[in-house]
Amino acid sequence: MRTVFSDETYLETATRVEVALAQAQARVGIIPRGAADAIAAACDPHGLDRERLRREADNVGYPILPLVAQLAEQCGDAGGYLHWGATTQDIMDTTTMLQCARGLSLISTALDELRDRLRRLAATHVDTVAVGRTHLQHAVPITFGYRVAVWLSALDRHARRLADVQRRDLMVQLGGAAGTLASLGPGPEALRVRAELAAQLGLRDPEITWHVARDGLTEIVGLLAAVGATIAKIGTDIALMCSSEFAEVAEPYTTGRGASSTMPQKRNPISSELIIAAARLLRDKSSAMLDAAVQDFERATGPWHMEWVVIPEAFLLLSSSLAQAVHAVSGLEVDTARMRSNVHLTGGLVLAEAVMMALAPRLGRQRAHSLVYEVCAQAAESGTPLVDELLKNPDIVADLGEQRIRRLGDPTAYLGSAQTMTHAVITHVPEAASTPGSAR
Template sequence: ATVLQIREGLALIEDDLTAISASMAKLARRHRDTPMIGRSNLQQAVPVTFGYKMAGLLSAIERHRARLAELRPRVLMGEFAGAAGTLASLGKGALETQAGLMKELDLAQPAIAWHTIRDTIAEVGCFLGLVTGTLGKLAMDVKLMMQTEVGEVYEPFAHGRGSSSTMPQKRNPISSCYIHACAGVVRQQVAALLDAMLGDHERSTGPWEIEWIALPEAFLLTAGALNQAKSVVAGLEVDAKRMRANLDLTKGLVASEAVMMGLAPYLGREHAHDLVYDLCREAIRQNRPLLDLLSENAAITKHVDRKKLTELCDPSNYLGLSAVMVDRVLDRIRDARIEPD
C-alpha cells in the first residue's frame, strides 16, 4: 500500500516539476541578456544576467526530473513474502503467485524480500529533500531580491496577499516563506527516514513505524512547496530597470575585476590588482566614480584611454558566458525533448 501511494505521489510531483521547468525556461529565455549583479557573501560581486540565475535553478529542476525517472524502477517494487520474507506459507507456486499479484498492481517483482531493507523508501525521502532544497534556494533568492532596498523581483500580486495587518505598504514574500518552512521540515523527515533503515533482523521493532509518520508528512510538505513555487515562477515580476540601477549603485566598483583584467596585459596581474584595489578604497573614501579615479592615474592612462576605461567600467560588458550557459541549459532541454510547449 505504501508503494502504491508513493507512485501516485510521484506522479503529482512530476507534473509540478514539469510546470516549474516550463516557467523557469521562459524566464531564462526572456532574461537571457538582462544584466544584474551577482552576489557573494551577500555583497555585490560581479555582473551576471537574470536569465543565468534562472537557468541555474532550471538545471537543478531538470536533474530532479531525471532522478525521478531513474528511481521509479527501483522504488516501485512490491512486497509480498510472508512473515520473514521467505514465502514459506505459500509453498509450491509461491513466486508465481507473487508475480501475478505484482502484475495486477503494476509493480516490479522483487528478487528477494525487503521487509527490513528500506533503502528504496529512504531514497524517495532523499529525493523529496533534494527537490525541496532547490525550491528553498529559489525562495531564499526571491525573498532577498524582494527586499525594499533591492526590489529586483516580486512574487505575483494578489489583492491583500502578503500585506501587513498594520502596515498597508508592505508586500511580503509569503509564498517564499511557505516554501522555506516546508523545505526545512522535509529535511528533518529525510533524516527520520534514514534512521528508519536501521531495522532489526527480518521484521523490525519500531524503525519501520517511523515511515508511517515521516513519509506522508514529507510528501505533503513537498506538494505544498511545489504548489507555491509553481505560482511564484509562473507569475514572477522582474524589474530590469531596478537590476540595472543596483548594478550602478557602487559607481563602478562592481567592474573592478574587469578593470584589473583589462590592465593586466600592460601592468602585470599583481600590480594591476594592487593598483585597482587602492583606487577602489579611494573611490569609496571620496564617494566618486571609479572611472574618474582610473582616468586620473598616470600609470593607467599611459596604456589605456578614458574611452577604453569607460567600456571596462560598464558592468554589461563583463557578463562572461552567462548567455552562452543559458543557451546550453535550454538546448539540452530541447534536445532531450522534455521542455514543455
C-alpha cells in the same frame, strides 16, 4: 496529495493489493481460481465497519489484520484464501509503494509545470543585466535569465532523478513471515506469485524481500527533501530580491496576499516564505527516514513505524512547496530598470575584476589585483565612480588607455558566457519528470 494519503485511499489500496494477491496466486495455481474470482467480486472497502476497524486496529497495532478479517467475512467461504501466505508488512509496504507511485506522479507533474514556467522566465530575461552577488555583496554583472537558468538546471536534474526513482524504487513487497516466502512452498511458484503481483500492480519485482532494507523509501523521501531544498533556494533569492532595498522583483499581486495586520504598506513574499519553511521541515523528514532505515534482523522493532508518519508528510510538504513556487514564478513581476540601476549602485565597483584581468597580462595577476584593490578603496572612500578613479592613475591609463578604461566600465561587456549558458539550459530538451505507468 491529501487524497492520495487519506485513510479512505489507504483502505482502498490495501484492499486492491489483497485482491491482486489472490488473483496472482490463482494464476500460478496456489489458490483455486474460483476463490480468487469470488474475492475480487466481494471485497468492498466501502462496506467496511470503520468504527470496528478503528477499534481493532488500535488494539492490534496494525490495520491489516482487522481489515483482512472484515474482507474475509465479505467473501464467505472464499475468504479462507484471502491474504494467503502474506504477512502484514507485505500488504502495508505494497500499499505504501502504490501511494508513493501516485504521489510521485503528482510531484512530477507539478515539477514539470514549474520547470516550464522557469524556462519561459529565463528566455525572457536572457539579456536583462543584473548584479551578481556573492556573500550578499556585489560581485560581477550577470543576467537575470542566467540566475533563473541556474535554478532551472538543478530542477532539470531533479526531474531525471525522479524518473530514475520511479523506475528503481517502486517495488512490490511479498515475503511472508521473515521474507523467505516459505508459506508459498519451496518451489518456483512463490517467486512467480510475486512477479505476477508486481506486474498486476505496475510495480517492480525486486530480487529479494526488502522488509528491513529500506533504501528505496529512504531515497524517495531524500529526493523529495532535495527538490524542496532547490525550490527553497529559488524562494530565498526571490524573497531577497523582493526586499525594499533591492526591489528587483515582486511576487504576483492579489488583494490581501502577504498583507500585514498592522502595516498597510506591506507586501510580504509569502509564497517564498512558505517554500523556505517547507524545505526546513522536509530536511527533518529525510533525517527521520535515515533513522528508520536502521532496522534489526528480519523485522524491525519500531523504526518501520516512523515511516507511517514521515512519508505522507514529506509528500504533502513538497506538493505545497511546488504549488507555491508555480504561483510565485508564474506571475513574478520583474523590474528590469531597478536591476540595471542596482548594477551601478556601487559606482562601477562591480567591474573591478574586469579591470584587474585587463591589467593582468602585463602586470601579472597578483600585482594587478593589488593595484585595482587600492583604486577601489579610494573610489569607495571618496564616492568617486570607479572609471573616474582609474583615469586618475597614470600607470593604468598608460597601460589600458582612456577609451578601453571607459569600455571596461560597461556591465554589458563583462557577462562572460552567461547568455550562452542560459541558452544552453532553455533550449535543452530535458526528460519529463512525469512518466506514465500503471501504478500511477
